Amino acid sequence: MTVDLPFGTVPPVLLFLLGGLLIAVTPNAFLRRLILVVVPVYGLVQLFALPMGSSLEFDFFGETLTLLRVDKTSIIFATIFHLAAVLAAVYGWANLDRMQQSVALLYPGSAIGAVFAGDLITLFVFWEMAAVTSVFLILAGSTVRASKAAIRYLVIQVGSGVLLLFGAILYFQETGSIAFEKMELGSIATIAIFLAFGIKSAFPLLHNWLQDSYPESTITGTLILSIFTTKMAVYALFRGFPGEQLLIWIGAVMTCFPVFFAVIENDLRRVLCYSLNNQVGFMVVGIGIGTPLALNGTASYVFCNIIFEGLLFMSMGAVLLRTGTVKGSELGGLYKTMPLTTFYCIIGAASISAFPLFAGFVSKGMIIDGLAKEHMLIPWLMLVFAAAGVFHHSGIKIPYFAFFAHDSGRRVKDAPLSMQIAMALSAILCVAIGTFPDPLYALLPYPVDYVPYTAPHVLHQLQLLLFSALAFTLLTISGIYPPELRSTNLDFDWFYRKPGAALVRGVVTGIAAINGAMTNFVGRRIEGALRSLYALHGPEGRLARTWPSGFMAMWIAILLTLALLVNYL
Amino acid sequence: MSEHGPKDDVKGIFDNPRNVNLLKYSLYASCLLVAIADFFVDGHPYFDIEKFPVFYGLYGGIMCAALVIAAKWMRIIVMRDEDYYDR
Structure with missing residues (x-):
């Protein structure tokens, strides 16, 4: 059902995105903190005035993009996302830098955008925006470990988005629709979409990006990260694959x-x-x-x-x-x-x-x-x-x-x-x-x-x-409970962080070696050809030498004699 | 930021072993109480296994102990130095 937004309503996504951009250009620290709290509070108040139904619909190559689908499902997810953004803003009042403050609106805004998306393309856009904005919170950890974890996180998150887009395109080919509604698992399209949701929900064996990256962020960064990505994916599963x-x-x-x-x-x-x-x-x-x-x-x-x-x-x-x-x-x-x-x-x-x-x-x-x-x-x-x-x-x-x-x-x-x-x-x-x-x-x-x-x-x-x-008490008293030890525990990410990384390094080294050998081989040939040309046509080359005119006259006489002989014989 | 001080400069409630024991015995008593209560509350079970006396308590306790012991064994396989991935 298409409805009109009441006059003066700022779409929730726009509110967060504008707020995030405003923070990025506001030099005053107190004002930035204020914006960070006021935006989600205002959004929360406004949320309950949104009419049920779809609005902000745009034509997209004959299909309809729906930026705001309001029903009880989207409202409950949006409500808690707004509330969480308020709590995170208060918690991070004194310990967020400008970049994190900006991301603390852009990232929740993206997740809220995904929750209100009425079609798979809009969902994809906000899905990727959430990935790209959230990675800055991990980078804000400002350690080498954080930077490496952020790259792994980004590759996996963006990969999930690419899978979603791939699935959405196939789904459109199959059904002729891009509407984000309940799907049946069975075709390549729906399997791809299901996996895209599964990566962000941290399904078993697809889960390690979470434990790998979140603890590397800052104090408030980890809190914000823990809220949105996985729950956005839960929403997507809730909408797409219930039952x-x-x-x-x-x-x-x-x-x-x-x-x-x-x-x-x-x-x-x-x-x-x-x-x-x-x-x-x-x-x-x-x-x-x-x-x-x-x-x-x-x-x-x-x-x-x-x-x-x-x-x-x-x-x-x-x-x-x-x-x-x-x-x-x-x-x-x-x-x-x-x-x-x-x-x-x-x-x-x-x-x-x-x-x-x-x-x-x-x-x-x-x-x-x-x-x-x-x-x-x-x-x-x-x-x-x-x-x-x-x-x-x-x-x-x-x-x-x-x-x-x-x-x-x-x-x-x-x-x-x-x-x-x-x-x-x-x-x-x-x-x-x-x-x-x-x-x-x-x-x-x-x-x-x-x-x-x-x-x-x-x-x-x-x-x-x-x-x-x-059980905990008895195991602790009896000394059976394992003590806390400084350690790293291997999980599924070991496969891509150790043998996987070694494989990639091996492949890269191999490609570099083949490339070097080919460059060498072709280079030697080209160099040889150039040397020959230089020998013939260079300043000292035989063909570039200055010949006496008598020498030329003699060769012309020889050629004319040959021509005469050929003609009469 | 951390201010390491002598361990006995601030006395906490659990520095007194009597309080620790009080907590411990309260837990034992609570377990006993909820176990006995099981015989007086009709559980509306969905599964036959729920009809076993104190099923939830026994299942929770035994599975938690099993979890800890299994996790302890898991350390043999998965535990590495803290800087394992940084090397």
Whole structure:
């Protein structure tokens, strides 16, 4: 349905893009900070005045490009993206440089553009814009590691976009439409689009760009990165492949395998990246189930996860700012001098673990119940295990090794005020949503028929979490729990960072050698020809010599005699 | 930025072993409580396996222990020096 935008409405994407460009040319630091906060706040207010339906439609070689498709699905994703942009702006108030401030609007703006895209071409444009803008946040890490990770990130992200465009073109050939609607997995076109979404959602074996690049960014940069790219891809899957059964299995594997890596990872921001991978797995399972309950579960889990996972990243950012490290092996005992950050981190940990009264409980349950209602035992067991695993690494490990465990002797100040405000707002949202989920449920794409607070639901969740905590306690007391060690853990990226890189180096060296040999061979031939020419025609060459005129007359006489003889004989 | 000080300059709540023990025993008691409660709450199970007494608690606890032990073994294969990729 095509509708007209109310007079004076600034399209959300335009608002963010103009804001980002304005920041880039604003010399005053305070003004830049103000723009960074005001733009998403204004966008959020304006969001609820947008009429349902499609607007900003343009003709594109006979096809229609739709820049603004507003429905309940796009609105809930756009709402949380706006809210997250506000929280990130407050958190980064004092620690973002001009470039990052600009990107902190351009990148969310791109993700919001993708969420409102009504066709595959518009989606592709914002998909790539998100890739290109976000890479600056990794580069802002300003280390050699960050630069290398940024290049790997960009190659993979842009590759995903190219795959999306390839799929979109084939899809247009097949169906004659570029509309971004539900697709059936089966043709090369839809497989390419599915894979493009899968790369950005960090499907198993396509996931390592996330753990590789995000922890290399700056304090606020990592927070911003953790919010948008993966959730934009979840939105794309939500819109394009709801009910695709394969997603249940992909998502279930995604929820399980990162928890093993998270347990042994020492860099606590990287632990959160594995956690993020696992959390997106839950969302993907919900999309795969495809029932209204499960899809509502995914939408609400995206909403809540952005807040509580963001809160955990914020608390680790504050630790990094104050201590200069987020390595578990170098931290511990910070609760003594960072009590507020510890408190906020515990709220985030309780929420991600889905403790009753916290945001995770009222949202994650819908996905797990969605699986149970479809009687899918194996994925259900995998998700229940993963839910316990999340508690283990995000709920216990993060706060325990950063703030408690052995006392590292670090006596640092608590987080700065702007960070504390952002953490406090996030924590309030975690508890508010967990306690009064109805406003969130009202935003969901389908009518909600789900009661989170039933006696068995609360009891089973408490059993799962408390016995997991018991396992952690007993393993720690008995010394079985693996200590935090300074290390790198090999993951799937080893294949392209070591043998893959060696192969590329080998190929490049081989091509260079062949090129050198060919250049040598051809060069020698050309040089030889030039030498011969020079010998004949050069200043001392036989053909360039100055001959006496008598010599020429003699040759003419010889030639004439020969001509006469030939004529008469 | 970090200010390393003597370890005993600031006393925290968990420097007192009594508080650590209090937390520990509270956890044990809570586990016992939710395990007992399982026999009084009708669970509306979707799967037969859920009918097993204290299924969620046992599954969570055992799987978490298995997760930690498996991850510990994984270190033998995947753990390298911190600068492995920088070399």
